[in-house]
Amino acid sequence: MASASAGAVSAPQSFVREKILLGKTFREYVRSCCTPVNAVAALILAIGIPLIVIRFAAGLGATTNLSQTAPWGIWIGFDMMTGIVLAAGGFTIGATVQLFGLKEYHPIERAAILTAFLGYIMAIAGLLADLGRPWNMVMIFASYGTASALFEVAWCVVCYSSVLFLEFTIPFFEWVGWKKVHSVMKKALIALTVLSVMFSTMHQSALGSLFLLAPTKLHPLWYSPFIFIFFFLTAVIAGISMVIVESSISHKVFHSQIAGQHVDVDKLTLGLGKAGALVMFAYFFLKLQGVIDGHAWGYLRTGYGAWFLVEIVGFVLVPALLYAYGSRNGKVKIVRIGGVMGVLGIVLNRLNVSVIAFNWNQPVRYVPSWMEVWVSITLVTIGVLLFRWIVNRMPILREDPRFAEAHH
Amino acid sequence: MRIGRRGFMKVAAVTAGAAGAVSAGAASAASEGSDGPGVLVDTTLCVGCRACEAACSEKNKLPAPPEDAKVMLQRRDTAPQVFTVVNRAENANGTVRFAKKQCMHCIAPGCASACPVRAMDKLPTGPVVYDASKCMGCRYCMIACPFDVPKYEYNALAPRVRKCTFCADRQAKGLKPACTEVCPSGALTFGGRAELLEEAKRRIYTNPGKYSSHIFGEREAGGTSWMYLTDPDTDLAKLALRTDVPEKEIPSLVSGALSAPPFVMTLWPPLLMGLYVFSRRRDEAEKAGAEKEDHHG
Amino acid sequence: MGHEFLSIYSAKLLEYTLAISYLLLFIPFWKYVQGGKRAEATVPAVAKRPAVQVARPAGAVAPRAAAGWFQVPAGVHLHPGHTWARLEADGLVSVGVDDFAHKLVGPARVELPALGEKVAQGEPALEIGDEERLVPMLSPVDGTVVAVNAAARERQDGLDDPYGAGWLFKVKAPRLAANLRQLLTDGPARRFVEDAGEALALRMNPELAHVLQDGGTPIHGIGRALAGDEWERLARQYFLT
Numbered sequence: 001m002a003s004a005s006a007g008a009v010s011a012p013q014s015f016v017r018e019k020i021l022l023g024k025t026f027r028e029y030v031r032s033c034c035t036p037v038n039a040v041a042a043l044i045l046a047i048g049i050p051l052i053v054i055r056f057a058a059g060l061g062a063t064t065n066l067s068q069t070a071p072w073g074i075w076i077g078f079d080m081m082t083g084i085v086l087a088a089g090g091f092t093i094g095a096t097v098q099l100f101g102l103k104e105y106h107p108i109e110r111a112a113i114l115t116a117f118l119g120y121i122m123a124i125a126g127l128l129a130d131l132g133r134p135w136n137m138v139m140i141f142a143s144y145g146t147a148s149a150l151f152e153v154a155w156c157v158v159c160y161s162s163v164l165f166l167e168f169t170i171p172f173f174e175w176v177g178w179k180k181v182h183s184v185m186k187k188a189l190i191a192l193t194v195l196s197v198m199f200s201t202m203h204q205s206a207l208g209s210l211f212l213l214a215p216t217k218l219h220p221l222w223y224s225p226f227i228f229i230f231f232f233l234t235a236v237i238a239g240i241s242m243v244i245v246e247s248s249i250s251h252k253v254f255h256s257q258i259a260g261q262h263v264d265v266d267k268l269t270l271g272l273g274k275a276g277a278l279v280m281f282a283y284f285f286l287k288l289q290g291v292i293d294g295h296a297w298g299y300l301r302t303g304y305g306a307w308f309l310v311e312i313v314g315f316v317l318v319p320a321l322l323y324a325y326g327s328r329n330g331k332v333k334i335v336r337i338g339g340v341m342g343v344l345g346i347v348l349n350r351l352n353v354s355v356i357a358f359n360w361n362q363p364v365r366y367v368p369s370w371m372e373v374w375v376s377i378t379l380v381t382i383g384v385l386l387f388r389w390i391v392n393r394m395p396i397l398r399e400d401p402r403f404a405e406a407h408h
Numbered sequence: 409m410r411i412g413r414r415g416f417m418k419v420a421a422v423t424a425g426a427a428g429a430v431s432a433g434a435a436s437a438a439s440e441g442s443d444g445p446g447v448l449v450d451t452t453l454c455v456g457c458r459a460c461e462a463a464c465s466e467k468n469k470l471p472a473p474p475e476d477a478k479v480m481l482q483r484r485d486t487a488p489q490v491f492t493v494v495n496r497a498e499n500a501n502g503t504v505r506f507a508k509k510q511c512m513h514c515i516a517p518g519c520a521s522a523c524p525v526r527a528m529d530k531l532p533t534g535p536v537v538y539d540a541s542k543c544m545g546c547r548y549c550m551i552a553c554p555f556d557v558p559k560y561e562y563n564a565l566a567p568r569v570r571k572c573t574f575c576a577d578r579q580a581k582g583l584k585p586a587c588t589e590v591c592p593s594g595a596l597t598f599g600g601r602a603e604l605l606e607e608a609k610r611r612i613y614t615n616p617g618k619y620s621s622h623i624f625g626e627r628e629a630g631g632t633s634w635m636y637l638t639d640p641d642t643d644l645a646k647l648a649l650r651t652d653v654p655e656k657e658i659p660s661l662v663s664g665a666l667s668a669p670p671f672v673m674t675l676w677p678p679l680l681m682g683l684y685v686f687s688r689r690r691d692e693a694e695k696a697g698a699e700k701e702d703h704h705g
Numbered sequence: 706m707g708h709e710f711l712s713i714y715s716a717k718l719l720e721y722t723l724a725i726s727y728l729l730l731f732i733p734f735w736k737y738v739q740g741g742k743r744a745e746a747t748v749p750a751v752a753k754r755p756a757v758q759v760a761r762p763a764g765a766v767a768p769r770a771a772a773g774w775f776q777v778p779a780g781v782h783l784h785p786g787h788t789w790a791r792l793e794a795d796g797l798v799s800v801g802v803d804d805f806a807h808k809l810v811g812p813a814r815v816e817l818p819a820l821g822e823k824v825a826q827g828e829p830a831l832e833i834g835d836e837e838r839l840v841p842m843l844s845p846v847d848g849t850v851v852a853v854n855a856a857a858r859e860r861q862d863g864l865d866d867p868y869g870a871g872w873l874f875k876v877k878a879p880r881l882a883a884n885l886r887q888l889l890t891d892g893p894a895r896r897f898v899e900d901a902g903e904a905l906a907l908r909m910n911p912e913l914a915h916v917l918q919d920g921g922t923p924i925h926g927i928g929r930a931l932a933g934d935e936w937e938r939l940a941r942q943y944f945l946t
Contacts, residue, residue, distance in 0.1 A: 061562035068485070068559050071547035099680050101687025132545020132560065132567040139525040139542045149662055150548050151524035152669055190684060198676040202669045209665040213518050213552045216652045228665045277738050285727040292719045295712055324734065328741035401899040 019175065019393060041381050048378025051371050055129055063371045069359055070366030072130075077354035079126025079376050081207055082347050083119050084157070085231075085238045089246065090116025090164060091193075091200040092239030098193040105268055108247045110171055110396045112239075114387060115246050117164040120157065122383040129375060149209040156203030163196045174403045175394040182403065204235035211353060219357035220296035221308040227353075230290065233283045234346050240276040241319070241342030244269050248336050254391055257398045266332045273327035273335035276342060280320035287312050304360060311352060315345025444515070444534035445579060446601030446633045447588055448608055449508060451642060452618065454595035456480060456496055456506035460587035464492045464510075467575065467586035483648050486510065488561045491572040492587060497646040505638070507647035508587070508596070511536065511557045511572035512625060512632035515601075518658030522552035528569070534633060535574035543569060554629050554653040574633070601633055608637055624649070630657030777803065777895050778868050782888035784826075784845035785897070786945040789868065790878075790888065797875040798846055800824075802833060805898050806842070807867040809940060810834065817874050822850045824876060826884050829946055831873060838937045841946040846884040848876030901943065 021029040055063040066073050093112040097105050128134045140158075145151045166185065173182035208231025211218050224230065251265045291297055291308075299305045319341040326334030355366060391397055458480075461473040470489050473479075480496035492510035499505060517536045519528045527543035530536045538558075545567055550558045561567035575585035583589070588598035597604060605626060612619045617640070624644055625635035628651075638644060645651045781789045787806040791799045802815075816832040816839060824830040830844030852875040865871055878884060889897050 059563055059565050060567065064562075066560075066562060068487070068550075069556070071550040071560065095680070099684045099687065101684070101691050103691075130546075132547065132562075133540075133543055134545070136525070136542065136544040139527075139544060143525040143527075143542050145522075145524040145526045147521040147659055147662070147666070148524045148548070149666060150522065150546060152666065154524055156669075190681075194677055194680045194684075197680055198672060201672050201676065205665070205668070209662060210548070210551075212662045212665055213522060213658045214554075215654055215661065216554055216650075217551070225661075225664070228668075274738050278735065281731070281734055282727075285723065288723055289720055292716055292723060295716050297719070324738045328738055330741065401896055 022392065041385055044374075044378055044381045048374055048381070051375050052129060052378070055371075055375065060130075060132060063369065063375075065367060065369040065372065067364070067366065069362045069364060070355075072354055072358070073366060074351070074355060074368045074372055074376055075126045075130035077351050078347070079379055080123045080130070081350040081354055083123035083126060083379075084207065085204065085235050085346055085350060086242045086343065087116040087119025087123070088200060088204060088235040088239035089243040090119075090167075090239070091196045092236055093243055094167070094193045095197050098190055099197070102271075105271070107397075108243060108265070108268055111247060111250055111391070112243050113164065113167050114171075114390060114396055115242065117161075117168045118383045118386050120161045120164060121386075122379050124157070124161070125379050125382075126376070129379075149206050149212065152206040153203050153210065156199045156206065160196060160199035160203060163192050163199060167192050167196070171394045171396050171400075174400040177402070179403075200235065201232060205229065205232040207231050208353075211358075214358075217359050217361075218353065219299070219304050219360040220294055221291055221299050221304060222353050222357045224290035224294050226286075226290055226293070230283070230287065233279065233286065234349055237276060237279055237283060237316075237342060238346040240272050240279070241339045241346070244272050244276070244336060244339030245343055248339070250391065250397060253388075254397050257391075269332050269335050269339075270327045270330060273323040273338060276338070277320050277323035277327060280316055280323065280342065284312055284317045284320060287316070304357060307352070307356075311345065311348050315341055315348055319345060444601050444633060445574070446599065446604045446635060447585070448597045448599075448604040449634060449636045450595050450597070450611070451505050451507050451636060451638045451647075453593045454494070454506040454508070455593050456494055456504075457592060458494050459590045459592060460508055460596065461490075461492055461494060463586040463590040464572070465490075467578075468573070480506075485648060486557060486559055486571065488559045488568075488570040491570070493648070495648045497642070499639075499641040501641060503639070503641070505642045505647065507636065507638075507644060507649060509648050510587075510634070511574070512555050512629070512634045513572075513574050514629045514658070515631040515633065516629070516657035516659050518552035518554060518629065519549035519558060521659035521662065522548045524548065528558075531576060533576070533579065535576035535579065537573055537576050538569055538571065540566075540568045545569075552658060554658060555650050601635075604635060608635060611637060624651070627655045628653040630655065630660070777898050779891060781868055781894070782845065782885055782890050783894040783897065784843060784888055786827075786843035786845075787901075787943055788831075788842050788845045790845040790884070791868075792881065793875070796877075797851060798848060798878045798881060799872040799875050800830075800845060801867055801872045802831075802842060803898065804867050805901055806833070806940075806944065807865075807871070809943065810840075810936075815873060817853050818850045820850055820853060824848060824850060833940075834937070840937055840940045840944060842944045843946065844876075845888055846876060846878045847880050848878035850874050851877050 017023065017025070024032065051063065060066055064073055064075070089112040093105055093109050096102050097109045128137075131137065140151070140154045167189070170182065170185050170189065173179075173185060205228040208228040211223065211227055212225065215223055247265055248269065291300070300309065319338040322334050322338030322341065326332065326336075326338060359366070395403070456477070458473060458477070464470070465472050468491060470491065473490070473493075480494065483495060484490075484493040486493055486509060492508055494506050494508050496504060496506050513534065513536050517528070517530050520526070520530045520536055523529070523543075524546065525542045525544060527539050527541075528536065528549045529539065545560075547560055547569070549569060550556075550560060558569045558571045560569055575583070575587075578585060584598045588596040597607070599607075605623070608623050608626075612621055612623075620638050620640045620642070623635050623637060625632040636644060636649070643651075777783060781791050781803075783789050783803060787803045787809075789801055789803050793799055810833055813833050813835055818824055818830055824844040824847065826845060826847050827843050829841035832839040832841050834840050854872050854874060856870070
């Protein structure tokens with residue numbers, strides 16, 4: 001080894017080998033990919049991708065259980081609406097770090113933005129699968145239905161996805177080493193964060209406004225003229241909860257990356273739990289106010305009433321109390337459980353509004369087909385795989401020392 | 409400032425006039441769209457011959473409706489290839505009634521307001537029409553319609569939304585919609601909506617007890633072009649019409665929330681930037697305090 | 706949604722009652738959530754730091770900052786010979802060896818300068834090594850030695866926590882400002898250590914360097930693992946002696 005002269009570097013690694021294959025040869029890399037998790041993912045995709053092809057080849061009728069009385073199914077209710085709300089971590093943590101100045105949350109900021117970016121891509125993918133004439137999506141740029149809440153959703157999603165993409169280029173440029181462009185983007189981060197909060201406020205609430213025009217179709221316990229405020233608040237809650245869950249998982253799975261970084265995820269989790277407790281507590285009461293405002297308290301005694309209580313008591317109030325207890329007493333595990341329940345609660349809320357409590361008075365109810373469910377799972381799997389691929393290569397959870405600066 | 413009694417009267421008059429103008433302007437869309445075309449459906453005159461169904465399918469090049477009248481024993485709905493259906497129901501006292509179902513061509517249509525690309529649009533002349541070349545297939549119009557009218561071609565590779573067009577092309581040429589043209593019993597009367605509304609009221613007043621005083625479509629969803637007269641014992645819900653429609657215009661339910669985005673776009677940047685500056689100042693103050701400690705150490 | 710007019714009154718009553726109840730509940734809830742002991746930063750330390758709370762001077766900041774495998778905390782001024790200096794709250798300057806040197810040499814003993822001895826920046830001031838061989842290391846600052854860490858000298862593991870309990874000696878440094886200008890901190894320091902780490906990794910295995918960018922920390926005594934008996938020459942190379 002002494003023959004190797006000091007500082008001499010062996011032949012420079014090719015970009016592909018170093019950056020894409022993590023420094024392994026192609027064979028080594030493929031072998032390293034044969035894990036049980038990847039096997040499950042491969043199985044999901046092996047069925048899911050052909051299903052997506054079939055959906056486009058054979059049409060919606062052949063693959064979904066959508067009907068004349070159920071025009072929206074889980075591709076809208078879950079992939080689009082839930083995907084968008086669970087991606088709200090991007091703007092909540094971005095605002096926390098850049099605008100509220102709580103720099104200690106920076107270590108999880110990039111992962112949150114990446115989650116949001118991939119979440120939106122997956123939501124758009126779900127939308128593409130659901131639209132009957134997806135090639136006409138570009139008409140949104142030509143013919144302006146400005147009286148429509150969906151117009152606002154579409155435009156804001158386009159704008160916000162662009163902002164997320166630009167925010168994502170910062171770790172990307174660090175990865176490929178383009179310093180000049182990187183510093184330009186870094187300077188723009190404050191403006192991008194302001195825009196992301198603005199666009200998020202608008203379209204998260206607009207997704208709720210979508211249901212304003214169907215008062216006779218959405219169950220009175222969920223319908224309210226204030227539904228757009230509810231949707232915005234749940235977006236904040238979902239952002240907080242999703243970041244708690246995602247950072248817990250990431251920091252365990254990608255532990256090797258953050259070793260030596262002294263990132264105290266536990267402390268950040270507790271801080272997020274505190275914020276989550278307060279917002280969820282307020283939201284619980286707000287939902288009750290909505291019911292009273294709509295004179296719908298009589299419905300609480302019905303089956304749907306019980307389900308409504310399951311949603312707001314079991315999946316809003318209980319996680320709020322878990323957050324409160326956990327963050328006050330420093331019990332991170334409790335906060336994490338609260339996070340999982342919070343995420344489930346928001347998923348439940350979106351599914352309730354768009355599918356379960358929607359057209360509740362129709363004789364024949366919608367149940368998704370297995371193909372719809374599988375395609376949804378496939379889209380989520382692809383999102384998770386992309387997340388893992390990017391985190392393994394780009395400086396999301398760790399600093400790139402070439403770009404590291406004095407942090408305070 | 410001394411106004412005096414005459415001045416006061418002037419001010420009061422102007423204010424009252426202004427208030428009157430405002431309230432007249434804010435008068436329901438029903439009066440605004442009242443000079444559009446309309447159809448009065450008098451269900452007491454309908455005999456269930458279904459000539460309207462046949463004429464509609466012929467005009468729109470749709471498959472001919474089933475000939476056998478027995479189909480009316482089942483509740484039927486419109487479909488991607490069926491723009492209008494006639495349903496049959498029996499009253500409590502045994503009278504058989506029929507009612508035609510089709511797009512109501514609302515004065516303030518929910519579907520048109522819901523369409524993000526204006527594929528569903530209301531013509532200035534009145535009919536609510538569909539342009540497949542713009543349509544993305546989001547099916548939001550189906551969510552929006554309180555009467556559950558638009559139907560979707562789920563089994564097509566380039567699916568369209570399908571509904572009655574009010575024969576807009578025929579109307580443009582000065583003709584009547586095909587269904588109203590062939591109705592033998594006079595159950596369907598085509599004309600100006602305002603006049604038809606008056607006609608409906610006239611029929612109610614001059615035939616006490618024969619008609620229900622509620623004209624379906626007068627105020628539902630803010631007023632529709634198609635209006636229905638029934639006898640007091642007939643429940644239109646039994647005739648496959650959705651009667652739980654609120655009187656508010658559908659678009660007005662959304663317009664309040666939709667006016668928020670421009671406010672957000674205006675207010676959020678200064679608010680958030682102010683927050684940013686505030687938090688940065690606080691950080692700098694903290695750092696300055698910490699540094700001072702360092703120097704002392 | 707046509708409400709009957711009169712039902713508005715009962716609804717409003719319920720609404721305001723609910724809102725007031727909420728406000729009354731919110732105050733104790735807020736207090737509950739904000740209360741509780743301030744969650745201490747339970748930093749997942751790479752090396753155990755039991756004595757840190759006592760030994761850590763007031764001016765030091767909790768170690769952060771990744772340097773790939775090796776740590777360089779904030780507040781520490783690094784000499785290219787892999788020694789460090791830090792201004793303490795009492796005005797004295799602590800000196801020690803950095804994490805890279807610590808890991809390169811592994812468990813070792815040190816020969817420290819005597820009290821009152823003068824040290825000069827860039828001149829050998831201490832020696833580090835094992836039973837057989839000692840390698841000199843350079844002082845990061847000019848000054849007079851006023852304190853020496855006996856524990857570091859006596860015990861084999863005395864060098865653990867090289868920036869905290871593993872400090873080696875303290876000097877009175879009259880020309881600290883000028884000295885500091887020659888030393889690295891923060892980003893440049895981290896980059897320097899990162900490069901040293903990479904160069905080391907390349908020696909170990911040209912391919913391994915790139916795999917390890919995804920994790921894996923080196924163990925103590927790399928020098929010996931790499932070069933066996935030649936470790937002294939390797940160390941001298943890095944320590945600039």
